[in-house]
Amino acid sequence: MESVTKRYADGTVAVDRLSLEIRDRSITVLVGPSGCGKTTTLRMINRMVEPSEGTILLDGEDIQRRPVTTLRRSMGYVIQNAGLFQHRTIVDNIATVPRMLGWSKQKARARAAELMERVGLDAALAKRYPYQLSGGQQQRVGVARALAADPPVLLMDEPFSAVDPVVRKGLQDELLRIQDELGKTIVFVTHDIDEAIKLGTMVAVMREGGRLAQYAPPAELLAGPADAFVEDFLGADRGIRRLSFFPSASLDLTTGPVLPLDATAEQIAAAGAPWLLVTDAEGRPLGWGEPRTLTAGAIRPGELLPYGRPFVPGTDSLRAALDSAVLSPAGHAVAVDDAGRVTGVVSQAAIGEAIRGAHAADRADEAKVAS
Amino acid sequence: MNLDRFFDIPSDLQHSWAGLIGLHLREALLPVLAGLLLALPLAQLCVRFRWLYPPVLGVTTVLYAVPSLAFFVVLIDYTGQTELTVMIPLAVYSLVVLVPAIVDGVRSVPQETLAAATAMGIGPVRRYLQVQLPIAVPAIMAGLRVATVSSISLVSVGALIGNQGALGNLLAAAQKYDRPELALNSVLTTAALAIVCDALLVLLRVALTPWMPSGRRPKTAPRQRPVPQGVTR
Ligand SMILES: Nc1ncnc2c1ncn2[C@@H]1O[C@H](COP(=O)(O)OP(=O)(O)OP(=O)(O)O)[C@@H](O)[C@H]1O
Ligand SMILES: [Mg+2]
Numbered sequence: 001m002e003s004v005t006k007r008y009a010d011g012t013v014a015v016d017r018l019s020l021e022i023r024d025r026s027i028t029v030l031v032g033p034s035g036c037g038k039t040t041t042l043r044m045i046n047r048m049v050e051p052s053e054g055t056i057l058l059d060g061e062d063i064q065r066r067p068v069t070t071l072r073r074s075m076g077y078v079i080q081n082a083g084l085f086q087h088r089t090i091v092d093n094i095a096t097v098p099r100m101l102g103w104s105k106q107k108a109r110a111r112a113a114e115l116m117e118r119v120g121l122d123a124a125l126a127k128r129y130p131y132q133l134s135g136g137q138q139q140r141v142g143v144a145r146a147l148a149a150d151p152p153v154l155l156m157d158e159p160f161s162a163v164d165p166v167v168r169k170g171l172q173d174e175l176l177r178i179q180d181e182l183g184k185t186i187v188f189v190t191h192d193i194d195e196a197i198k199l200g201t202m203v204a205v206m207r208e209g210g211r212l213a214q215y216a217p218p219a220e221l222l223a224g225p226a227d228a229f230v231e232d233f234l235g236a237d238r239g240i241r242r243l244s245f246f247p248s249a250s251l252d253l254t255t256g257p258v259l260p261l262d263a264t265a266e267q268i269a270a271a272g273a274p275w276l277l278v279t280d281a282e283g284r285p286l287g288w289g290e291p292r293t294l295t296a297g298a299i300r301p302g303e304l305l306p307y308g309r310p311f312v313p314g315t316d317s318l319r320a321a322l323d324s325a326v327l328s329p330a331g332h333a334v335a336v337d338d339a340g341r342v343t344g345v346v347s348q349a350a351i352g353e354a355i356r357g358a359h360a361a362d363r364a365d366e367a368k369v370a371s
Numbered sequence: 372m373n374l375d376r377f378f379d380i381p382s383d384l385q386h387s388w389a390g391l392i393g394l395h396l397r398e399a400l401l402p403v404l405a406g407l408l409l410a411l412p413l414a415q416l417c418v419r420f421r422w423l424y425p426p427v428l429g430v431t432t433v434l435y436a437v438p439s440l441a442f443f444v445v446l447i448d449y450t451g452q453t454e455l456t457v458m459i460p461l462a463v464y465s466l467v468v469l470v471p472a473i474v475d476g477v478r479s480v481p482q483e484t485l486a487a488a489t490a491m492g493i494g495p496v497r498r499y500l501q502v503q504l505p506i507a508v509p510a511i512m513a514g515l516r517v518a519t520v521s522s523i524s525l526v527s528v529g530a531l532i533g534n535q536g537a538l539g540n541l542l543a544a545a546q547k548y549d550r551p552e553l554a555l556n557s558v559l560t561t562a563a564l565a566i567v568c569d570a571l572l573v574l575l576r577v578a579l580t581p582w583m584p585s586g587r588r589p590k591t592a593p594r595q596r597p598v599p600q601g602v603t604r
Contacts, residue, residue, distance in 0.1 A: 048489055069492035077490030083483030087505045087582045097491050129582040142487075155490075 004054035006040050006210070014040040015210035017054070022202075025183040027175075029200035031190055033233070037210030038189040042155050045187060046075045058153075073097060075153040076146025076184075080162050082138040084130040090116070090141055091126045097149040108148075115144040118181075120174055136167035143175070147182070154186045161190065172198055193234055197222070197241060205230050219245035223362065243319035246358040251313055251321060251351065253335050253344025261286070265296035275330030278304055283341035285310060288330045310334040313343070318358065322351050372551045380553075381544050384534070388556070395537035395564060399523040402458045406465025406518060413466070414473035415499060424474060431467040439464075439525060443532050452533030461525055465518040472514025476507030509583060512576040516569055523565045527557070538564075 001022070006015040015037040022028045030038045043049040044056060047068050056063045063071055084093050094115055095108035103111070116123060119140040130138055139159060146154055160168045172195065179186060190196055196203045197218040205213040205221070207229055214226040222242035225231035231238075257273035261280060268276065268291050278286045278299055287304025294303060308327030311320040313335050324333035325348045332345040378388050386394060417424040442460035450456045480503050488498045504511075527539025534540045541557035544550070 046490055048486070069494070072490055072492035075490075077487065079483050079486060081481075081483050083481065083485075083487035085484060085488075085502060085506075087502075087508075087580070089582075100491070100493070131582070131584045145487075 001041075001044075001056050002054055004041075004044060004051045004056060006037070006044060006049060007052040013210060015044070015051075018206075018210065018212050019054075020204055020212065020215060022185065022187060024185050026201035027179060027186040027188055027199050029188045029190060029196040029203045030206060031193055031196040031200075031203060031233075032206030032213070033208065034191060036206040036208050038191075038206060039157055040210070041206075042157050042187060042189050045153075045155060046072050046077060048072075073101065073149060074151045075155055076148075076151045078139075078142045078146045078154065078156040078159040080158045081135075082130075082142035082159075084138055084141055084145070086130050089127050089129055090121075090133070093130070093141055094145045094148050096145060101149055111148060112144070115147055116141075118147070118178065119144045134167075135163045136171065139163060139167075139171055140174070143171075143178070147178075147184075152185060154184045156186060156188045158189055158191070160195070161192065168195075175199065194241075197244070205233060240319060240322075243322060243355065244317045246318040246355065247314070248311060248316055248318050248321045248354075249314040250357070251318075251335070251346050251354050253313070253346050255342075255344045257330075257332070257345060258342055261299045261301075262297060263294075263299065268294060268296055275332065277307065277330070277332070277334060277342065277345055279342050285334050285336065285342050288328060305329045307334050310336040310340075310342075312336060312338065318351065318355060321346065322348075322355075325351055372555070374552055376550065377552050377556055380541070381548060381550075384540050384544060388560075391538050391541070392560065392564065395523070395526055395539075395561070396568075398454055398457055398526045398529065398535070398537055399461065399564075400519070400568075402461035403465045403515065403518050403522050405458075405462040406469055407515065409462070410466050410469035410473055414470050414477065417470065417474050418477050418499075418503075428471060431470055434463055435467040439528050440531065443528075447532060452535065454529075454535055456532055457526060457529035457535045461522045464525070465522060468518040468521070469511070469514045472510050472517075473507060476510025476514075477503045479510065480506045508579050509576060512572060512579070516572045519568050519572060520565045523561060523568060527561060 001018055001020040003017045003019050004015060005013065005017055007013050018037075018041060020028075030041055032038055040049055044051050045063070047063060058066075058071075085096070088096075091109055091112040094112035095103075095105075098108040098111055099105070113123060113126065116126065121137060121140050121144065125133065125137065130141070133141065139162075142159065146156075160171045163171065175186075176199065178184075188196075188199055190199075200218050202215065203218050203221055204215045207213045213233075214221060214230045216226075219242065221230070222234060222238045222245070225234055225238075234241075257271050257275060258277045258279060259267055259271060260283075261278060263276075263278070271291070273291075275288050275290060276294065277288055278294075278301075280286055285307045286301050287307050289299065289304045306329075309320075309324055311324045311333060313321075315338075321333045321335075325331060325346070328334065330345075331348050333348075333351065334345055335343045337343050380386065380388055380391065384391070413427065417427055437460075439460045442463070443456055446456045446459055450459070477499075484502065484506070485498070488502050493502070527536045527542065530536030530539035530543050534543070536542075538557050538561050541553045545552075545554035545557070
């Protein structure tokens with residue numbers, strides 16, 4: 001987008017000289033307070049709104065030069081509340097664009113069935129009508145419908161804002177998975193900064209009056225907000241959230257305080273730690289206990305305190321590790337492998353050390369880029 | 372009252388009881404059909420050009436307020452003492468009920484649905500026929516029910532212009548021959564026709580809208596107008 005402005009008939013400037021380069025096969029998130037022109041920006045991309053000034057190029061070609069129908073059918077569009085056709089069944093909703101493109105009924109339905117599976121919808125829902133689906137399911141149908149003709153571009157306008165947080169998280173994870181598999185170019189609008197940071201490859205923060213405040217990858221946004229507006233918009237705990245972008249693989253794990261249920265008095269004494277993590281026969285964590293309260297030889301799970309939520313080194317971030325450590329009464333995070341078996345524990349202090357290390361590495365990277 | 376002669380229709384009406392029913396239905400339903408055919412494009416214009424709707428609504432409301440007798444008096448000069456003179460005002464009344472029903476129904480389609488359709492590259496004509504009209508069906512059917520029932524009751528007024536009132540003619544005959552059972556027949560049969568037609572329309576609506584949650588009323592009921600009654604109209 002090159003210096004795009006939208007002035008509505010009543011004089012409202014919804015978007016003001018916005019320039020944005022949207023990368024192929026990535027998720028670009030537009031985020032900002034209500035009324036800052038996110039929807040307008042998105043709709044200029046498929047020409048539901050025509051810009052007043054500036055040009056929008058798609059693969060180097062001005063979108064004004066493409067027939068509007070062709071342009072729109074090369075872009076899936078997903079909106080809040082899904083906007084399903086309430087008078088059509090789920091399969092027919094999903095098959096709408098393929099049918100318009102002249103596919104046979106059979107082929108379109110087969111495609112719809114395939115997409116239902118891809119977005120995690122039970123095939124039994126195919127013959128239902130939208131009112132018979134939950135909000136989350138309807139939203140999945142909306143995504144499937146947008147993907148139906150396999151468009152290279154997906155435009156999404158607050159698609160998940162009308163569903164509860166648990167369902168929303170599921171939909172977000174699903175979107176990331178779909179993006180991994182299909183490699184679409186996605187432009188995603190939200191007013192939820194957490195959603196933006198979670199989903200975005202690049203995040204464009206917009207402010208009132210339709211101006212761009214900052215355009216950066218999420219980690220960079222958290223590390224260095226361009227101005228007070230962006231900093232304010234990111235919220236109070238951006239330091240903690242930034243930890244999501246630091247890997248936990250480099251943490252030094254210790255297995256000293258980890259003992260099985262049948263640990264002997266000698267083993268308990270030898271561990272020499274104020275808190276011990278007790279595991280079951282398979283090595284899965286059961287809970288924390290203080291040496292003096294444990295029954296040597298036959299520890300009962302009832303004697304133990306909860307271990308909170310373990311993290312998986314390498315997969316989870318430092319944020320998950322820190323969270324695990326903060327949750328634990330012993331002040332240690334529990335690390336597990338993919339099968340849930342304990343691989344060690346790590347102290348809050350060690351995690352703090354890793355955080356400082358990550359910051360240093362980040363600064364070194366920046367210096368390298370700058371030079 | 373002699374109920375044994377309930378179905379004994381005087382020969383000057385030139386119809387059996389069943390014949391009168393057929394006539395009554397024709398005089399009542401053809402105008403509704405004509406009203407619907409006119410209302411669809413008119414409503415579409417009102418949806419497309421928003422400024423058109425208030426004046427159309429104003430004119431139709433005034434037309435609705437004109438008593439049917441006044442219509443007959445004016446029309447008799449042109450169409451004589453024929454069925455047509457009865458049916459034209461009824462068609463106008465149907466039109467008046469149906470235009471707001473269709474407009475409100477079409478407008479009740481959620482913004483998101485319209486945006487989704489536009490974003491798929493569905494053009495305005497196709498969008499109207501394949502998205503807006505189907506979703507407006509419950510509201511249109513509700514309008515049709517009002518139009519049909521009031522049309523059935525109004526046909527009787529035609530008795531005043533050369534016995535063109537079908538079952539309504541029985542009222543005049545009841546007076547002329549002093550046979551009150553004929554009046555009862557007229558009232559009961561007309562009411563039964565109205566109830567049966569209404570029930571059929573409900574069934575049709577259910578058949579047309581499998582996508583509606585059962586037991587819920589259409590989101591936008593048509594502007595309800597009082598069902599006109601009696602000879603004063
Ligand atoms: N059709 C229109 N005519 C006039 N003004 C409009 C129109 N559509 C939007 N606006 C105005 O343009 C501005 C930007 O609107 P837009 O819908 O793009 O905001 P948004 O960022 O999507 O907000 P939200 O988060 O609330 O959806 C607002 O001030 C809005 O009032
Ligand atoms: Mg918006």
